[in-house]
């Protein structure tokens with residue numbers, strides 16, 4: 001048995017939340033051992049939010065340029081993927097090398113250990129070197145910062161740490177691959193591959209019509225790929241209001257993206273050059289296949305049972321201080337409270353305050369914002385109308401269309417969108433809202449404050465909204481609050 005190395009806190013997983021918590025605790029003077037098996041920074045900067053939003057920025061420029069006729073003259077645009085691929089390499093991911101992030105953490109006094117961490121006893125984490133840990137994705141670009149900063153565990157094969165204060169589980173999620181016949185043997189892409197694409201495929205099948213699938217579908221269509229989205233559920237963006245799904249399906253149709261809803265993929269094959277996806281009576285073919293069917297947290301491999309947690313669960317339940325068990329905190333995607341970078345960072349702040357004994361507010365999930373960065377953007381907060389009704393509230397809703405607002409009318413091309421507010425009529429406060437449209441994610445901010453602070457609807461109605469902003473349409477949605 002290895003002699004355990006003492007430390008104050010072990011943070012397993014250095015995604016946005018783990019990195020923030022580990023850095024803040026180290027800066028506060030604790031001995032922090034951070035364990036990371038891939039890249040310090042996690043999914044968001046290397047495979048998620050940042051590269052995908054760089055793609056979206058570029059794709060939206062193409063769409064905006066195509067909107068010039070009728071408003072500002074004539075335009076032609078020739079999409080070119082190479083600046084996008086280069087920007088992702090040079091500006092976003094440093095060619096998937098985390099040296100800067102690792103150095104930043106070490107500069108705060110933290111101890112970074114490369115390898116895969118497993119909880120092996122209360123307060124104890126065993127770190128094993130990852131076999132072939134540089135192999136990311138199938139496009140062959142995946143240097144995971146090997147040889148960059150950090151203490152390896154490969155010398156002795158493994159190291160054992162005993163935490164005096166506790167363990168923070170921040171291991172995030174990975175792409176969930178559904179058990180579809182034939183899929184496992186094919187060279188499909190996940191988000192970790194598509195962000196490394198150096199060329200736009202001639203055609204792309206996107207399996208999964210959630211936020212990630214929808215964002216990539218629109219990007220690649222705007223860059224010239226023939227895109228087909230396959231969704232098992234009756235609508236795209238099924239977690240959002242039905243009006244959001246209708247809007248995105250209409251926009252996708254107008255942009256030539258083929259959508260199959262109610263269409264679970266039954267079988268997948270690849271003949272060496274093309275994928276075929278069988279959907280009941282229909283088949284769909286394409287050069288590339290992106291699997292975007294959700295995320296999974298691998299709790300069994302993490303050894304959570306050794307910390308008295310359910311290894312078969314899909315996520316780790318926590319209390320308001322993010323405590324999962326005695327001396328164990330969890331944060332980020334792994335808590336199942338919303339797979340967003342802002343959620344992970346928010347929870348990390350609570351963990352830090354709790355470990356440092358600083359008190360403050362506990363976690364509050366009433367006004368969690370989420371944005372699908374399609375064009376139009378779909379922003380939403382709190383409960384949908386369906387969720388509010390299912391919760392037994394007396395619900396009133398108000399809707400308005402962005403093109404009917406002054407700013408929407410001025411904007412003209414690309415003005416599709418709506419604002420929908422969901423009121424708990426019993427308390428006369430908003431419990432949810434959606435803002436779809438140009439800058440829908442930005443307009444959401446006012447609605448988030450209204451939901452979080454439980455601002456009375458009467459107050460929201462009785463204030464001037466700047467003319468002619470997109471957010472002024474909130475006033476129209478409030479005016480349209482109907483009877484339940």
Ligand SMILES: Cc1cc2nc3c(=O)[nH]c(=O)nc-3n(C[C@H](O)[C@H](O)[C@H](O)COP(=O)(O)OP(=O)(O)OC[C@H]3O[C@@H](n4cnc5c(N)ncnc54)[C@H](O)[C@@H]3O)c2cc1C
Nearest residue numbers: 013015017037038042043048049117172332333339340341
């Ligand atoms: C394509 C895409 C686009 C996205 N866009 C957005 C967006 O626009 N806005 C937004 O808010 N969110 C977005 N997200 C979600 C966001 O990336 C995640 O919610 C966020 O990264 C979760 O952070 P986390 O701290 O939970 O951990 P993660 O980022 O998942 O990182 C966890 C880390 O733990 C490491 N790890 C796991 N197990 C172990 C172990 N046993 N030992 C050592 N290390 C381990 C992993 O290697 C990883 O580095 C997007 C995600 C994807 C895939």
